[in-house]
Structure formats: C-alpha cells, structure tokens
Amino acid sequence: MKKYNVLVIGDLNVDLILNNIIDLPRIGSEIIANNMQLVLGSSSAIFASNISVLGEEVAFLGKIGSDMFGKVVGDSLVSKKVSTEFIIKNKSLNTGATVVLNYGEDRAMVTYPGAMELLSGNDISDDVLNSANHLHISSIFLQPLLLKDLKDVLSRAKSLGMTTSLDPQWDPSGKWEFDIAQILPYVDVFLPNKKEFLLITGSESLGEGVKKISPFANMVVVKNGSNGSYLWCKNEELTKPAFLNNNIVDCIGAGDSFDAGFISKYIQGRDNSECLEFANLCGGINTTKTGGTGAFESLDMIKEIAVESFGYNF
Ligand SMILES: Nc1ncnc2c1ncn2[C@@H]1O[C@H](COP(=O)(O)OP(=O)(O)O)[C@@H](O)[C@H]1O
Numbered sequence: 609m610k611k612y613n614v615l616v617i618g619d620l621n622v623d624l625i626l627n628n629i630i631d632l633p634r635i636g637s638e639i640i641a642n643n644m645q646l647v648l649g650s651s652s653a654i655f656a657s658n659i660s661v662l663g664e665e666v667a668f669l670g671k672i673g674s675d676m677f678g679k680v681v682g683d684s685l686v687s688k689k690v691s692t693e694f695i696i697k698n699k700s701l702n703t704g705a706t707v708v709l710n711y712g713e714d715r716a717m718v719t720y721p722g723a724m725e726l727l728s729g730n731d732i733s734d735d736v737l738n739s740a741n742h743l744h745i746s747s748i749f750l751q752p753l754l755l756k757d758l759k760d761v762l763s764r765a766k767s768l769g770m771t772t773s774l775d776p777q778w779d780p781s782g783k784w785e786f787d788i789a790q791i792l793p794y795v796d797v798f799l800p801n802k803k804e805f806l807l808i809t810g811s812e813s814l815g816e817g818v819k820k821i822s823p824f825a826n827m828v829v830v831k832n833g834s835n836g837s838y839l840w841c842k843n844e845e846l847t848k849p850a851f852l853n854n855n856i857v858d859c860i861g862a863g864d865s866f867d868a869g870f871i872s873k874y875i876q877g878r879d880n881s882e883c884l885e886f887a888n889l890c891g892g893i894n895t896t897k898t899g900g901t902g903a904f905e906s907l908d909m910i911k912e913i914a915v916e917s918f919g920y921n922f
C-alpha cells in the first residue's frame with residue numbers, strides 16, 4: 609500500500625485577479641479596479657485540488673519561496689486536503705505570481721514564474737516517487753530544468769511501478785521543444801489540448817499528429833474545448849462530445865478539471881470510454897463556476913452540478 613494515490617509535480621503560483629477595471633492601463637497613469645481576488649493559480653494546483661475533491665489521496669511536489677504568496681499556495685492546497693509534505697520552500701526565492709487584468713471574457717496576464725522555474729529532476733527523489741501509485745506532471749514549458757530532466761524522472765517513475773500522465777500546457781516561449789520519441793514511451797496518458805498537440809507534433813491536423821506520435825505514445829487524449837475530446841491508443845480510437853453548458857461563467861482550468869476526471873477513473877482501472885466521458889463531464893462542470901476550482905468545493909457539489917446542469921448522475 610502506497611501513502612498516496614497520486615503525486616502531482618508541477619507549477620505553483622498565485623493569481624492576483626483585478627476585475628471591473630475602468631479603463632485600459634497606460635504607462636505613466638493610474639486606473640482603478642473595483643474588485644480584487646488573490647487565489648491559488650497554476651494548472652497543476654487546480655488538477656491536484658480537484659482530483660483530491662473527487663476522492664483521491666494526493667500529494668504535491670513543487671517549488672515556492674518562504675513568503676506570503678507561498679503561504680497562500682500551501683494553505684489553499686491543504687484546504688483541499690492535498691498534502692504539501694513534498695513542497696520545497698526556498699528562502700532566497702519568491703513564489704511565482706500572475707497578475708490578471710480581467711476585462712469581461714478576455715484578460716491580459718503578466719507572470720513572474722519565480723521559484724517554480726528552478727524545479728529540476730534533482731529535487732525529485734525515488735523515495736518521493738515511491739510514496740504514490742500514479743505520477744501526474746504538468747506545465748513543463750514553465751519549468752525548463754524539469755523539461756530537461758523529464759525523461760529521467762518519468763523513466764524512474766515507470767521503473768518504480770508507477771503509472772504516469774503528462775499535460776504539457778502552453779509554451780510561452782513558442783519553441784515547443786519536446787522530444788516525443790524520447791519522452792512519450794514513459795507516459796501512459798498524454799493530455800494536451802488540440803492546439804498544443806498540433807504544435808508539439810508539428811502537424812496541421814489531428815490525423816497527421818496521431819500518425820507521427822503513434823510509434824512512441826501509449827495513449828493520447830486531446831482536449832478540444834466545446835467540441836469535446838478525442839482518445840487514441842494502440843487498440844482504440846474514441847471521440848466524445850462535450851457536456852454543453854448554456855450559462856458558461858468562464859473556462860479557466862477546464863482542461864485541468866478534465867485531466868482530474870480522466871485520471872481519477874483511469875487509476876481506478878475503468879475503461880477508456882468511461883474515463884473520457886467523466887473527463888468531459890468534469891471539464892463541463894468546471895465552466896459553471898468561477899475559476900478552476902470554484903465548482904469543485906466538495907463531491908456533493910460536483911454531483912449536484914452534474915445533475916442540475918447536465919442531467920447526469922454519477
Ligand atoms: N465551453 C465548454 N462547454 C463545455 N465543456 C467544455 C467547454 N470548454 C471546455 N470544456 C470541457 O473541458 C475540456 C478541456 O477544455 P479545453 O479548453 O479544451 O482545455 P484547456 O483548458 O487545456 O485548453 C474539453 O475537452 C471539454 O470536455
């Protein structure tokens with residue numbers, strides 16, 4: 609018996625969200641925002657919080673500073689019963705932060721990556737890997753040292769008997785340097801969205817990308833917003849529609865909630881079709897409340913939203 613079902617390795621930061629801003633910001637002047645929230649940011653943390661609320665025992669490994677924002681990150685994870693015992697605090701670094709200037713449906717963001725940028729394979733011991741059955745890694749392009757060590761970390765996890773999943777997320781540098789032949793053999797479930805999948809595989813279409821990736825990948829699950837999702841593995845190909853929501857609040861974190869839904873079923877050994885359907889449901893549920901974790905306060909709340917918004921019982 610392992611201590612945790614899922615170990616999450618990835619980005620950690622806070623989001624400072626400014627809302628109801630009177631005007632566009634201009635250099636040399638000052639404007640007022642009429643609303644402000646300081647919340648847990650980062651895809652990996654949304655994934656960890658939500659899969660924990662879905663009922664899994666979860667631990668997080670990431671890097672923060674020993675500062676006020678680091679405390680916000682730690683407290684928020686603990687409030688969702690995610691263990692922070694493997695989080696590395698560095699006194700000489702600052703916790704990452706994203707300032708979000710929110711204008712209705714759209715937003716401008718400025719991110720200071722801070723400590724998370726310095727997480728590397730050396731920070732991830734075999735003992736820590738051995739504490740969990742499943743390893744989920746996210747946002748590798750925000751963590752260049754981890755990206756360099758990714759094959760090593762994943763192959764160690766596999767040799768310790770873990771199952772693995774990877775959500776690459778966006779590459780702000782636009783380089784998309786990701787060696788599919790080296791890394792994907794050690795990834796049981798690869799979870800990009802469609803744009804990321806096309807850029808990583810250097811393809812024009814899903815079919816072309818799948819052809820390129822199939823010699824190396826075990827399972828690829830491609831998220832496609834309101835068009836649902838697609839799954840490919842050696843002996844199966846599936847497409848499932850999204851759970852359409854007529855009252856979308858926002859889509860922040862939908863992909864991370866999708867991942868949480870998929871992996872929660874995957875580690876229970878459910879078939880691919882059930883994993884994909886539940887993932888779409890969790891992505892849809894995510895869009896009914898603010899941010900990535902608003903709809904995932906408790907299992908009762910998730911079940912209630914599933915029935916009320918989508919007529920779905922689970
Ligand atoms: N507008 C939407 N309506 C219903 N479901 C959605 C919507 N947007 C996203 N989803 C669900 O969430 C999943 C992930 O969303 P997507 O935007 O593709 O990922 P990411 O957030 O990584 O870009 C989709 O595959 C879908 O199941």
Ligand SMILES: [Mg+2]
Nearest residue numbers: 777801863864
């Ligand atoms: Mg995503």
